[in-house]
Amino acid sequence: YFGLSGKPFSIAPDPRYLFMSEQHREALAHLVYGVGEGGGFVLLTGEVGTGKTTVCRCLLEQLPDNTQLAFILNPKLSATELLETVCDELHIETPENPSLKDLNDRLNAYLLDSHATGKNTVLMIDEAQNLSTEVLEQIRLLTNLETNKQKLLQIILIGQPELKDLLAKHELRQLAQRITARYHLRPLTQEECPAYIHHRLSVSGYQDHLFEDKAIEELYRRTGGVPRLINVLCDRAMLGAYAKNRKTVDAKMIKHAASEIMGGDQREQQADVMKPGRTPGQGWRLSTIAVVVLLAVVVVLGFGEREKLLQSLANEQGEVSNLQQNYTQLTEQNLDLRAQLQQLLAEKKEREEQLLPFLPANIKPTNRLIAYAELLSMWGLDYNASLDGDVCDYVLQYQRRCEVDSGTWEDINLLDRPVILELISATNQRLYGVVTQVSGEELLMNFDGKSIRLSRQQLAAYWNGNYAYVWATPPDYQEPLKLNTRGLAVQWLKTGLAKLADIDLIVPPNVAYDEDLQYQVLQFQQKYGLEADAVAGPATLIMLNSITNSDHPSLSSEGEG
Structure with missing residues (x-):
C-alpha cells in the first residue's frame, strides 16, 4: 500500500535499519575501541528497547575476518553451563559431564592455538544483568587466559541498567576494574x-x-x-x-x-x-443519570416511598452542584498554574541567556557533577552521581584520583589532561565545563554532552583560574613520594625513570625512595619545567606517565584513555 520494500518498523535487530544517532555512534565507537584493545571487558548498558542488541549486531558486521565470536543470548546458566555454551559456540569438543577445570583447560588450549594462527576471539553476552555473582566471577577468570603481551579473550557484556548496579558490588570490584570501555545507551531525544x-x-x-x-x-x-x-x-x-x-x-x-x-x-x-470533558464532567453526567433513574423509580413505586426518594434526589442534586463548583475551581486553578508555568519558563530562559553570553542557545552550562560525569567518560568510566556517590571516592577504585587546583593556561597545557573549568557568570553563579582539547589560543569545551570551540579570550572574563582534573596514579599511591618512602608506587617511579633513560632495570616491589632516586626526580623536574623540589607529587607523576605511557586522555587529541 505504501510502496515499501521491507518492514521499516520491525522490532527485529536488523543492522540495516540502525539509526546512528550521536549517542549510537559513541556507543559503537566504545565497542570498537574496547575490542581493539585486545583483552578485558567492554560494557554496554541501556533501558529495554534502546537499541543495544542492534548496535552489537552492527559491531559484528565490522569485526575483521580473523575474529571468532561466541554469542550467548540466554545467560541464566551456572558457571559450568556457561563454559559449556562458550565451547559449543566455538565448536570446541568437550567430554561428557565435564568439570570446570576440563572446560577451562580446553578453552585455554583453543585460545592459544587461535592466537598462534593470528585469530582473535570475542565472547558477547546479552541480557547480562541476569548473570549471577558466581558466573560473573567465572567470566572474570576467563580474562586470566593470556600470553605475556595480551589477553586471549575479549568479553562484551550487554545488559539493562541493573547490570551497572550488579558490577558495583564489592565482591565484583576486580571485574569492574577490568572494564576497558563502557557506555550507557539512552532513549532518543525529541529532535x-x-x-x-x-x-x-x-x-x-x-x-x-x-x-x-x-x-x-x-x-x-x-x-x-x-x-x-x-x-x-x-x-x-x-x-x-x-x-x-x-x-x-x-x-x-x-x-x-x-x-x-x-x-x-x-x-x-x-x-x-483538570481538562474540560474529563473526570469532573463524567461525574456530573453520571449524577444527572442517577436523578433520572430516581424519578423513574418514583413513578414505578408510587408515593409510599415518596419522602425517602425525594431526600435521595435532593442529595444527588447537592452532589451535582458541588461537582460543578469543584469543576469550575479546578479549571480556573489549571489556567492559573499554566500561566505561572509559562512565566517561570520565560524567566528561566532569560536567566540562562545571561549566564554565559558566548554560548549558543542550544548549549547550556552545567553543574559540577554533570561536568565530572563528562570528564570521567573520557577515562572510560560511567559515573552516575545518584548511584555512585562521591565522585572522588568513586574514582579511587579504578586507581584514579581527583585533584583541584588553580593556575594559568600554561599550567593546564603542562598538565595535558582534560580539566573542568569553574566559570563565574555575570549573576555570580558557579558553572562548569570540560576542556577536552587545547590548540594555541583555541580550545574545545564540553557542556552537558555538547562540544563547542572557544577562544581563551572569550573565557577570560568568566574563568577564575580554578580547575579540577583526574589522573591515573601509580599502584598503592597515597601521597607525594619523597625520601624514605617505600612500596609499589616508588617501584613504578623508579622503573619509569629507568625506562625514560632506556635502561632495562628490575626493581623490587619494596624499593626505597633513596638519595639517588631523589636526585633523578630533581633532574627530571628541572628538565620538564616542573617545580624542582625532589618530591614526586601529581604534576611529576603525571608528566612521567605522559612521556612513558600513551594510555590516557590528552588535551592534544580527542579520544578515550
Whole structure:
C-alpha cells in the first residue's frame, strides 16, 4: 500500500535499519575501541528497547575476518553451563559431564592455538544483568587466559541498567576494574525522533512525508524516545492508516494505536483530570443519570416511598452542584498554574541567556557533577552521581584520583589532561565545563554532552583560574613520594625513570625512595619545567606517565584513555 520494500518498523535487530544517532555512534565507537584493545571487558548498558542488541549486531558486521565470536543470548546458566555454551559456540569438543577445570583447560588450549594462527576471539553476552555473582566471577577468570603481551579473550557484556548496579558490588570490584570501555545507551531525544522515523522509512524505499509533525510529537510523548516502542506504535499506526485508506499518519492514529497496544496512556488520564470533558464532567453526567433513574423509580413505586426518594434526589442534586463548583475551581486553578508555568519558563530562559553570553542557545552550562560525569567518560568510566556517590571516592577504585587546583593556561597545557573549568557568570553563579582539547589560543569545551570551540579570550572574563582534573596514579599511591618512602608506587617511579633513560632495570616491589632516586626526580623536574623540589607529587607523576605511557586522555587529541 505504501510502496515499501521491507518492514521499516520491525522490532527485529536488523543492522540495516540502525539509526546512528550521536549517542549510537559513541556507543559503537566504545565497542570498537574496547575490542581493539585486545583483552578485558567492554560494557554496554541501556533501558529495554534502546537499541543495544542492534548496535552489537552492527559491531559484528565490522569485526575483521580473523575474529571468532561466541554469542550467548540466554545467560541464566551456572558457571559450568556457561563454559559449556562458550565451547559449543566455538565448536570446541568437550567430554561428557565435564568439570570446570576440563572446560577451562580446553578453552585455554583453543585460545592459544587461535592466537598462534593470528585469530582473535570475542565472547558477547546479552541480557547480562541476569548473570549471577558466581558466573560473573567465572567470566572474570576467563580474562586470566593470556600470553605475556595480551589477553586471549575479549568479553562484551550487554545488559539493562541493573547490570551497572550488579558490577558495583564489592565482591565484583576486580571485574569492574577490568572494564576497558563502557557506555550507557539512552532513549532518543525529541529532535532525533523524526530523523529516526525518516531513516527507517528511507531504508525501506519510502521518501515522502508519511507521519505528520503532530503525530511525531504525540509518538515521542507516548514512547519517551525508546526505539522499540516507536517501532511498535509506528507499525500499528500505519496499519490504521491503511485501514482508513489514508496516505499519512496523524496524531489521532498514534493515540488509537497506543490505546490498542499499551492500553492507553495512564499519565494522560491522570493529567486530564483538570481538562474540560474529563473526570469532573463524567461525574456530573453520571449524577444527572442517577436523578433520572430516581424519578423513574418514583413513578414505578408510587408515593409510599415518596419522602425517602425525594431526600435521595435532593442529595444527588447537592452532589451535582458541588461537582460543578469543584469543576469550575479546578479549571480556573489549571489556567492559573499554566500561566505561572509559562512565566517561570520565560524567566528561566532569560536567566540562562545571561549566564554565559558566548554560548549558543542550544548549549547550556552545567553543574559540577554533570561536568565530572563528562570528564570521567573520557577515562572510560560511567559515573552516575545518584548511584555512585562521591565522585572522588568513586574514582579511587579504578586507581584514579581527583585533584583541584588553580593556575594559568600554561599550567593546564603542562598538565595535558582534560580539566573542568569553574566559570563565574555575570549573576555570580558557579558553572562548569570540560576542556577536552587545547590548540594555541583555541580550545574545545564540553557542556552537558555538547562540544563547542572557544577562544581563551572569550573565557577570560568568566574563568577564575580554578580547575579540577583526574589522573591515573601509580599502584598503592597515597601521597607525594619523597625520601624514605617505600612500596609499589616508588617501584613504578623508579622503573619509569629507568625506562625514560632506556635502561632495562628490575626493581623490587619494596624499593626505597633513596638519595639517588631523589636526585633523578630533581633532574627530571628541572628538565620538564616542573617545580624542582625532589618530591614526586601529581604534576611529576603525571608528566612521567605522559612521556612513558600513551594510555590516557590528552588535551592534544580527542579520544578515550
